[in-house]
Amino acid sequence: MSETKVSTNLTEGKLAPALLAFSVPFLLSTLLQTLYGTVDTLTVGNFATTGSVSAVATGAEVLSIFTFLAYGLSNGSTILLGQSIGAKDHKRAAKLVGNTIIDFAVISVVFMLLLLFLYPTALDLLNIPEEAKAEAYRYCKICSFGIPLIVGYNTVGAMLRAMGDSKSPLLFVSIACVINVFGDLFLTGVMGMGAAGVAIATVCAQGVSFIFSLIFIMKRGLGFEFHVSDIRYDGHTTAQIFKVGVPMGLQSILINLSFLFITSIINAMGVTASAAMGIGDKIVNFAFLPQNSIGAALAVVVAQNIGAKKADRAISAVKLGIMFCVPIETVFLLFCQFLPDVLPSLFSNDAEVIHMAGMYMRAYSIDAVLTSLTFCLSGLLNGCGKTTQNMVQNLISTFLGRVPATYLLSRLPNTNLFLIGMAAPASTIMSVIMLGVYIGLGYWKKGLSET
Numbered sequence: 156m157s158e159t160k161v162s163t164n165l166t167e168g169k170l171a172p173a174l175l176a177f178s179v180p181f182l183l184s185t186l187l188q189t190l191y192g193t194v195d196t197l198t199v200g201n202f203a204t205t206g207s208v209s210a211v212a213t214g215a216e217v218l219s220i221f222t223f224l225a226y227g228l229s230n231g232s233t234i235l236l237g238q239s240i241g242a243k244d245h246k247r248a249a250k251l252v253g254n255t256i257i258d259f260a261v262i263s264v265v266f267m268l269l270l271l272f273l274y275p276t277a278l279d280l281l282n283i284p285e286e287a288k289a290e291a292y293r294y295c296k297i298c299s300f301g302i303p304l305i306v307g308y309n310t311v312g313a314m315l316r317a318m319g320d321s322k323s324p325l326l327f328v329s330i331a332c333v334i335n336v337f338g339d340l341f342l343t344g345v346m347g348m349g350a351a352g353v354a355i356a357t358v359c360a361q362g363v364s365f366i367f368s369l370i371f372i373m374k375r376g377l378g379f380e381f382h383v384s385d386i387r388y389d390g391h392t393t394a395q396i397f398k399v400g401v402p403m404g405l406q407s408i409l410i411n412l413s414f415l416f417i418t419s420i421i422n423a424m425g426v427t428a429s430a431a432m433g434i435g436d437k438i439v440n441f442a443f444l445p446q447n448s449i450g451a452a453l454a455v456v457v458a459q460n461i462g463a464k465k466a467d468r469a470i471s472a473v474k475l476g477i478m479f480c481v482p483i484e485t486v487f488l489l490f491c492q493f494l495p496d497v498l499p500s501l502f503s504n505d506a507e508v509i510h511m512a513g514m515y516m517r518a519y520s521i522d523a524v525l526t527s528l529t530f531c532l533s534g535l536l537n538g539c540g541k542t543t544q545n546m547v548q549n550l551i552s553t554f555l556g557r558v559p560a561t562y563l564l565s566r567l568p569n570t571n572l573f574l575i576g577m578a579a580p581a582s583t584i585m586s587v588i589m590l591g592v593y594i595g596l597g598y599w600k601k602g603l604s605e606t
Contacts (some may be wrong), residue, residue, distance in 0.1 A: 165319050165456045166241050167464040171475055174456060176450075178479075180321035182448035186190045187328045189440065191335060195353045198339040203349040204319045210290035210350040218275045218298050220556035223407035228262065228431060229313035232456045232538055233330025236317035252377065253385035254392040256535050259310045263303035263359045270299040290350040299353060301358035311368040318378050323371060331364035367452035403537065411551045421575065424565065425543055431511035431572060434502045438512075439519045442487045443526065446480040450530030455537025466600065473535045480527035484520075491520035511572050518576025523597020525583040532590040537598050548589040556582030 165173055195215070199207040232255045239248040242265045269543045274295035278288065308331075312324040338356025348355070453476050460469040490497075495513030503509055536545040560578035564570060593599065 165459045166227070166465055169466065174472055174475055175479070177321050177456065178323040178449050178452040181452050182308065182326045182444055184321070184328045185327060185444055185448055185451075186441075187332050188324075189444075191328075191332055191497065194332075194336055194339055195303070195357065198343050198398050199306055199350060202347070205604050207287070207290055207343075207349040207353075208286035210294050211353055213278060213287065214274075214291045214294035214298065214350070216353075217274055217295055218270070218409070220277075220408055221227050221270055221302055222305055222326065223411070224392040224404040225262070225266065225302075225309050227399070227402075227404020228402045229259070229306075229309040229540075230401035230454070230537070231396040231398070232310070233313040233537060234319045234349040234399050234454060234542075235395060236314060237455050237458030237538070238377075238462035238540070241459035242464075244462070248377075248379055249381045249385045249386050250389065250392060251312055251396075251561065252381060252534045253387055254389050255314070255396065257388045258385050258393050258396060259306050263306035266306060267299055270295065270302055273301065285421065287310040294350040294354045296392060297354035297358060299356075303562055304358065304361040307365045308361060308368060311365070311372055312394050317458070321452065321455075323368075327364045327368045327371075330367055331360040335360035336365050338560060343410040383563045394507065399540050402542040406542075406546040406549055409550060410553055413558050416558050417592055420561055420565050421572075428511060428572060429505050430503065430505070431515055434499050434508065435515035435519060435576075436573075437502065438498050438516060439523065442484070442520070442523050446523075446527045446530040449476045450534040452476075453531055453534025454537040458540075461539055465495070468528055469535065469538065473531050476534065477528060480531060481524060483521040484527050488520040488524050491516045514571055514573035514578045518573050521577075522579040522583050523578050529583060529586045529590060532587075532594060536590075536599055541599055544593060546600075548586055548593070551589065552585040556585045 165177065168445045178215070183330055195211055199211050232251060236248055236251050236255075239245075275292065276547070278291050278295065308327065312327065315321075315323050335356050338359055339353055342352030342356050346352060418429075421432045453472055456472045457469040460472065482521060491513075495517050496509050498516070499512035503512070532551075533545050536542070559580050561575055564575045564578055567574065
């Protein structure tokens with residue numbers, strides 16, 4: 156493969172413009188991916204039955220487990236490849252790319268077979284309603300065959316992001332979204348295929364996007380010499396990728412599992428509280444997009460600069476990330492404190508639901524400011540390859556902080572969603588302290604010369 160320059164050097168030049176230019180496509184990609192799933196639900200909600208809606212919603216939960224694992228594992232390649240590019244070690248970079256191709260080809264087949272084998276049991280454990288079971292089975296079976304496409308897309312995206320190219324993955328996501336929307340409308344809206352139509356549209360969209368990404372990277376090159384002979388398995392390299400990537404994938408799965416626990420706790424308070432939390436979560440998810448995107452971008456910026464042995468520049472990037480995120484989330488905080496009912500009123504006409512959602516968001520908006528710190532500090536650890544340490548602190552704050560605090564606050568006499576929502580910022584403070592101590596004492600620098 157040619158040595159066409161497609162990478163962006165994030166180790167030199169003005170840092171603030173580079174970080175912003177690299178982060179914005181991350182933000183737009185995440186936004187499109189969030190809307191991607193929303194379109195599926197909207198389509199079956201308008202053109203199919205309630206059972207179809209339940210089938211898609213529950214089937215997507217099962218599929219997300221494999222998606223999170225694939226994304227986490229691909230991030231292992233992103234970070235290691237970013238460090239190699241920062242160090243200008245193109246021989247190691249080629250070795251990582253070649254090994255990644257082998258690893259993820261195998262992983263894609265394993266994940267596909269696991270989903271085909273496990274989805275009936277998983278759906279039963281999620282108490283899928285009987286009237287939605289048949290459609291949910293069809294949805295998961297069809298999506299199973301799209302797993303290699305999801306893994307493949309994440310692999311190509313990981314390579315490009317490691318090289319400082321966040322715009323091309325945005326293009327691939329955009330293509331997938333457009334195809335998915337038209338596929339949903341035709342197969343479900345016109346052909347009346349229900350959940351199966353949505354699944355087919357999703358797989359086709361992923362397939363076209365993956366093929367387009369392959370053609371793109373073959374035409375443009377990687378920015379360094381890469382040959383077919385570089386595509387070979389190396390146990391040590393695979394172990395390095397898994398060491399960095401597995402904690403990121405497991406963390407995503409376990410954190411989402413904790414949200415299911417919290418949902419069940421609030422659901423026990425009644426349908427009004429459940430609806431209010433659902434609305435609040437949708438709004439908060441959008442509010443968290445900037446810091447989520449900055450944190451992901453920082454992992455790559457830090458990786459390249461650690462590879463280039465520019466630890467001070469990596470720290471400067473993290474400080475800039477915090478300076479970008481905190482003001483944005485502070486505006487969200489102030490809006491929610493003084494006008495808490497405005498955004499929930501866009502989602503419901505029920506005065507009590509709007510009021511309770513407003514209380515929930517008043518608490519979570521505090522968390523949005525605090526997590527601006529944790530996302531950026533986590534970006535530092537992830538970029539250094541310290542993903543296990545990052546996972547540990549996150550799971551401690553979640554399962555020893557947020558989950559039990561939510562339960563205890565829900566049991567208080569005359570409790571409300573503001574008090575329950577305060578479990579989130581309380582647990583995030585735990586994360587800030589743990590990250591601050593770990594980074595402040597310099598543990599994040601240990602072993603970097605070995606990566």
